[in-house]
Amino acid sequence: MFKKMTSALLVTALMSPMAAMAQTTGAPQPQAAGQAVVKTVAAVVQPADQVFTNAVVYTVDRNRNIAQAIAIRGGQIVYVGSDEGAKKFIGKTTKVTDLKGKMVLPGFIDSHTHASKTTGLIYSIDLFDGGSVEEYVATIKDFVKAHPNEETLQGRGWSNPVVPGIGPRKEALDEIDATTPIALTSDDGHSLWVNSAALKLAGITKDTKNPEGGIIERDPKTGEPSGTLREKAMDLVLKKIGGYTIQQYKSGIEEYQEKAVERGVTTVRDPDMLRYPNVLEAYEELAKENKLTIRFRNAVTANPDKGPEQVAEFVKIRERDHYPLFQVNAVKIFMDGVVEGATAYLEKPYEHKETNGELIWKVDNYNKTAAAADKAGFQLHVHSIGDASTRIALDGMEYAEKQNGAHDARHSLVHLQLVNPQDIERFKKLGAVGIVQPFWFMQEDGFYDEIEVPYLGQERAEKEYPMKSFLNQGVHIASSSDYIVTPEFNPLHGIQQGITRIAEGETDPSKIANPDERATLPDMIASFTIDGAYANHVEDITGSLEPGKKADLVVLDQNLFTTPATEIKDVKVLLTMVEGKEVYQAQKVEKK
CATH class of the missing domain: 3.20.20.140 (Metal-dependent hydrolases)
Incomplete structure (x- = not known):
């Protein structure tokens, strides 16, 4: 059952049921039963701060090993292996959690996310739920009514497929407010819908040339700016309006x-x-x-x-x-x-x-x-x-x-x-x-x-x-x-x-x-x-569940390998840890 290693480190392994790897998509089994090899950080075992047992721990290590238990001390993982092996890490003050077959994964990594733009959802007009120009206009009117003294009006979330071609027109915004500059970014962040006041603030006229790397959309009959700016043309307005504090x-x-x-x-x-x-x-x-x-x-x-x-x-x-x-x-x-x-x-x-x-x-x-x-x-x-x-x-x-x-x-x-x-x-x-x-x-x-x-x-x-x-x-x-x-x-x-x-x-x-x-x-x-x-150059500290790495992990209420592919999105996150700290807990799980 155990794979030998020429090391003083404690080595354990466990058997993972073949059924645990059944996946409707035909995904390959990450590791054959009985081949998962894990180790402690040191031969002398000190009690852990926290131990999770009776789990499906998908380590995402080099061999895609699966374990039953994981021990954490000082924000780091000190053990990944069998329930039996984890007993050595349980002391009088160790917090032990029986996960009853729930899944443990490394914490998820989002390698490109505009976290700071959440600010715009709090302090500006949110158009993401709209599906037509009429709905956008109604949302903007409600915001203007609730914020009557704003020097400028900003927002985000309108969608290009709603207004293909040259994009939304300035006239729809002018009818709401023709004197306060309005600048609304598209949901993809690459176009800006503006009113006449915003165009005036930026000095954009019929004679303004497209900036390099940008497009000023124009009325096909008159050649006047129609109200949509693309890419670097957006900056002509955004630099004048300013941002958030x-x-x-x-x-x-x-x-x-x-x-x-x-x-x-x-x-x-x-x-x-x-x-x-x-x-x-x-x-x-x-x-x-x-x-x-x-x-x-x-x-x-x-x-x-x-x-x-x-x-x-x-x-x-x-x-x-x-x-x-x-x-x-x-x-x-x-x-x-x-x-x-x-x-x-x-x-x-x-x-x-x-x-x-x-x-x-x-x-x-x-x-x-x-x-x-x-x-x-x-x-x-x-x-x-x-x-x-x-x-x-x-x-x-x-x-x-x-x-x-x-x-x-x-x-x-x-x-x-x-x-x-x-x-x-x-x-x-x-x-x-x-x-x-x-x-x-x-x-x-x-x-x-x-x-x-x-x-x-x-x-x-x-x-x-x-x-x-x-x-x-x-x-x-x-x-x-x-x-x-x-x-x-x-x-x-x-x-x-x-x-x-x-x-x-x-x-x-x-x-x-x-x-x-x-x-x-x-x-x-x-x-x-x-x-x-x-x-992100952080694979030495996170990304897999291995001794010596930071205890960044997530507990799920289901094993993804036995969940139909079309239902994975419905799996619930029960617990999130960053460097051993519980930063989110959906519900209490039984502790020994």
Whole structure:
């Protein structure tokens, strides 16, 4: 029953029933029964602070071992193994919890989430629940009535499929308030709906040229700005309107943390440092005040109007912000836009208009900035939707490697809606990481038939969002939500969507989105745990349940391997721990 090891460390193993691995999706069994090997940190056993027993502990370690028990001391895992072996760690003051067959996983990692944008949901107009311009207008009117003295009105959440083409018009907002500037960001964050007062504030007229990397949508008859701004054109208004205060951002981040731990999320990357005023300062204050409850490994946003000289500022930020739960270790690059705005940068033109989209960075400037960030030890964290954008992003990473030499950079590309198959091999060669949003892996109502097929054509639309192709090439793939673009960011929902790739309630097999790219359950769990840790350079402390790592874990009310794939999203998080601290508990579980 036990696998021998030439070590003084205590070695235990347990048998995991074959039935525990039954999965309707045909996911491979992570580890054969009787082969799970675990060890303690030291031969001399000291009592643990807490021990969980009688559980299905899916470790997500190198061998995908399954155990029964886990012991924690001083915020670290000191034992993973059998119930019998765990007895050595139980002392007079040890808190022992019988999980009665419930599942334990590493804490979930969301590798691209706009946590700080929760602030906007608190202090501005929330349009996410609207499904028409009329509903948006009604929501805005209610907000204006409740906030009659605002100098500007801001909000987020309108959807491009509701108003395709040139987007929503300024006239609808002018009828609400023609004198107070109104600026409303789309749900994907890449377009801005404004009224005439906002256009006037920014000095945008019929004669204003599109800024590089941006589009001012115009009335097709008059040429006047119609009320929608895309990509860098948004900044013309946003810079004039201003943002939220440090205290408001602190409140938003704290509210996000409450949402995160309820969903079992223990580590995230927020890529919005420096893109908006006061976000970085809010994180810094929360870190100093010990008010962070989950781990943040954030990214500063590089300005495409600047070059490699800006990296020196990023280094100073990284050096001063080195807290256990808050660090800045990446540089965010917006390489292109989004398909729904026809701003994602494609190898071939869009079907509905003569454009390949918008490349936000000049190639030479991107290459030099990428090389400078790489030399300074930062990860690149590149927003890339289109296939041409991804190729250029990879070219820049290759340029950086030639300039600085190969090293464990783990530069990442985020979203990857369309990817040339030839470039997937380059990810592996360059050691690049793909960060995807499995929540979007479906033929989504209102998007697929109304936006993606008409804009991209059927052939390209059918090849969206590859994942299994990356995994087959040995590329590390980390999952994320891109919250607040994805309002409900429960990783269990993302795991389900990555396996099924079909909309909830849909049974027609032809509605499976790019079915060859369906991942297995072990694939998806790894993408939200150990591969997410790898993507954020924290796999030495989290991402798997192994002795010596931080006790970041989540307890689920069901074993995912015996749960039908279409019901994974309904599994409940009962307990979330970060470094051994209980940061969320849904209900009391029996203690011995």
